[in-house]
Amino acid sequence: MSLKSLLFGKARSLTDHKLFHKVSLIAVFAWVGLGADGLSSSCYGPEETFKALGANTHLSLFVALASVVTILAICASYSQIISLFPAGGGGYLVASKLLSPAAGVVSGCALLIDYVLTVTISIASSADALFSLLPPDWQGWKLPFAFAGVAGLTLLNLRGVKESVALFVPVFFVFVGTHAFAILYAIVTHWEGVGSLPAATVHEVGSVGSQVGWFGLLALLLKSYSMGAGTYTGIEAVSNGLPILREPRVKTGRRTMLYMGVSLAVTVAGLLLAYLLYAVTPEDGKTLNAVLLENMTASWAGPVGGGFVWITLASEAALLFIAAQAGFLDGPRVLANMALDRWFPTRFAHLSDRFVTQNGVLLMGVAAALMMLVTRGSVGLLVVLYSINVFITFSLSQLGMVRHWWQQRRTEQAWLRKLAVNGFGLLLTTFILVSLTAVKFFEGGWATLAVTALLVAIAFGIKRHYTHVGRQLGRLDLLVSAAEGPPPVVHAPETVDVHARTAVVLVNGYNGLGLHTLLNVPRVFGDTFRNYIFVQVGVVDVGNFKGASDLDALRANVDDSARRYVSFARARGYGAEAFTAIGTDTVAEIERLCLEVRERFTNPVFFSGQLLFERETRFTRWLHNHTVLILQRRFFLANLPFVILPIRVTG
Numbered sequence: 001m002s003l004k005s006l007l008f009g010k011a012r013s014l015t016d017h018k019l020f021h022k023v024s025l026i027a028v029f030a031w032v033g034l035g036a037d038g039l040s041s042s043c044y045g046p047e048e049t050f051k052a053l054g055a056n057t058h059l060s061l062f063v064a065l066a067s068v069v070t071i072l073a074i075c076a077s078y079s080q081i082i083s084l085f086p087a088g089g090g091g092y093l094v095a096s097k098l099l100s101p102a103a104g105v106v107s108g109c110a111l112l113i114d115y116v117l118t119v120t121i122s123i124a125s126s127a128d129a130l131f132s133l134l135p136p137d138w139q140g141w142k143l144p145f146a147f148a149g150v151a152g153l154t155l156l157n158l159r160g161v162k163e164s165v166a167l168f169v170p171v172f173f174v175f176v177g178t179h180a181f182a183i184l185y186a187i188v189t190h191w192e193g194v195g196s197l198p199a200a201t202v203h204e205v206g207s208v209g210s211q212v213g214w215f216g217l218l219a220l221l222l223k224s225y226s227m228g229a230g231t232y233t234g235i236e237a238v239s240n241g242l243p244i245l246r247e248p249r250v251k252t253g254r255r256t257m258l259y260m261g262v263s264l265a266v267t268v269a270g271l272l273l274a275y276l277l278y279a280v281t282p283e284d285g286k287t288l289n290a291v292l293l294e295n296m297t298a299s300w301a302g303p304v305g306g307g308f309v310w311i312t313l314a315s316e317a318a319l320l321f322i323a324a325q326a327g328f329l330d331g332p333r334v335l336a337n338m339a340l341d342r343w344f345p346t347r348f349a350h351l352s353d354r355f356v357t358q359n360g361v362l363l364m365g366v367a368a369a370l371m372m373l374v375t376r377g378s379v380g381l382l383v384v385l386y387s388i389n390v391f392i393t394f395s396l397s398q399l400g401m402v403r404h405w406w407q408q409r410r411t412e413q414a415w416l417r418k419l420a421v422n423g424f425g426l427l428l429t430t431f432i433l434v435s436l437t438a439v440k441f442f443e444g445g446w447a448t449l450a451v452t453a454l455l456v457a458i459a460f461g462i463k464r465h466y467t468h469v470g471r472q473l474g475r476l477d478l479l480v481s482a483a484e485g486p487p488p489v490v491h492a493p494e495t496v497d498v499h500a501r502t503a504v505v506l507v508n509g510y511n512g513l514g515l516h517t518l519l520n521v522p523r524v525f526g527d528t529f530r531n532y533i534f535v536q537v538g539v540v541d542v543g544n545f546k547g548a549s550d551l552d553a554l555r556a557n558v559d560d561s562a563r564r565y566v567s568f569a570r571a572r573g574y575g576a577e578a579f580t581a582i583g584t585d586t587v588a589e590i591e592r593l594c595l596e597v598r599e600r601f602t603n604p605v606f607f608s609g610q611l612l613f614e615r616e617t618r619f620t621r622w623l624h625n626h627t628v629l630i631l632q633r634r635f636f637l638a639n640l641p642f643v644i645l646p647i648r649v650t651g
Helices: 003-008 019-023 027-033 035-043 045-052 057-084 091-098 101-131 136-159 161-166 169-189 191-227 249-278 288-297 304-340 358-375 379-407 415-443 445-476 478-483 512-525 548-570 586-600 618-622 627-637
Strands: 502-507 531-539 575-583 604-613 642-649
Touching: 027 035, 027 169, 027 249, 027 304, 035 045, 035 101, 035 169, 035 249, 035 304, 045 057, 045 191, 045 249, 045 288, 057 191, 057 249, 057 379, 057 415, 091 101, 091 304, 091 379, 101 136, 101 304, 101 358, 101 379, 101 445, 136 304, 136 358, 169 191, 169 249, 169 288, 169 304, 191 249, 191 415, 249 288, 288 304, 304 358, 358 379, 379 415, 379 445, 415 445, 445 478, 445 512, 445 604, 478 512, 502 512, 502 548, 502 586, 512 548, 512 604, 512 642, 531 548, 531 586, 548 575, 575 586, 586 604, 586 627, 604 627, 627 642
Parallel strands: 502 531, 502 604, 531 575, 604 642
Antiparallel strands: none
């Protein structure tokens, strides 16, 4: 076994009829992989909410109720997005299709920053929870542990989606079980206290209102509610990750959303209630959950209490670690979708032989490690940076859905109910966005907005370059219409002479670039070649790796393009054949096909076209993959004659 196979797993085969079954997630696994981000926020969201109230802890009941309503509203609105976008309806796609491409790129860039922060804050919080159990002398190892966590998850995600999720299923359910028990235990053992909460809360409302006024009371509640906004940040992950769910995807996605919404609402409200019943107060070096659990188990006999605290906090640390999965699962997918639309380099839409968006996973890992270094793993600072961006996406998605239902009011029977759901979601998410920006802007929120704006500007610059290149290539495609004219009356040979001089032309679709390359061969070499063999590989990327039917359509398209070249050559009296394949590694597949050609034909020469632009910079060269130059080196090492035909493009 090679080192690559050991680290990343053996390559998967496109001919495996169980391929999509092996790489997709059922609802329970999706709850673990995508829902862990939302559920893990209960490890720090309720704490931030509770601490923001200061001594006025009874007001947390209002915030708990508002949190439950917000969670359920956002989940309901995103369930509608799942139904409307069965192939995947993340914030980027929703805003792009229902509002405008510009709105989509803002939403997508906000999501990318958010997913990087998801990885960073999840692992940093995991380190905090774990080191709450360890002696103070060990605190110096917390940051190295966080870096190791980022590296480990990056490596694990390069192996595949299912492999990275299945490993954490037992830990996830340990978290669910221990926290459900802790919440029930707190309520049952303090049942009398639960009954007295309404009266105590009413008294506190009156007391705070008399001290700071009703506007001051409202401002305090809004601040607490806003500080806990990190609680809702993982909800949209299911909608965005729909392509990796098991068929029927809509049903699986809606069920996953139900699991996530109910578990998150119960956990958040339950923890806030437990904090109140046990009158917990913050302690240095410990999370509020750690303080709660220690108070809860203080009277337990023997080592049972300490063991329960250890297991529960260890499950929190593990779940926060798992929550980073949402960033690794959805961040590269958003990046890939934007790359398909040419907002980012197309290489981010490519898949590895494990059918993983490898470049995107690596980018997320490097960016998260850099963010960890800049913030020194400070959860307090990361929470400030974290929440704003996801609500930009939330608000744009809800606005797009409201617009959609209004436009469909004459054809959609239930349009008013659906508009009301998304309209309420729009009001909530916009309110939270404005509140967060106002509260956290000078605490570091401005940095998040600045980085997001910079990323949006870069995306528009990349899009402008690709659009310019597309116009230039469009001029080459004028040759396609000319090639469709009546061919000369020439009788092509019935069989291909394998001993004749053979030109093997590498093409990528029936287009102007391929035709220019083909026509340049006789223009440069005269009538040297009697055979023309066309080699074409269809790239399997995020855009077409959605199901067996999509792969069949890709194969059919590749075969059709190659047949058109064969017909073109035969109509002019040349022997012609085509060798085609589809795969994730274009270079490897081309090399394999060309070796097959060499085994059959005794005298082949390989040709490929290379576009040359008048004005190039290092940045613009980075936006193209330069496959031809890689192939040239490989062919030379394999003793295969390889000729690059330059095609100059002006503009």
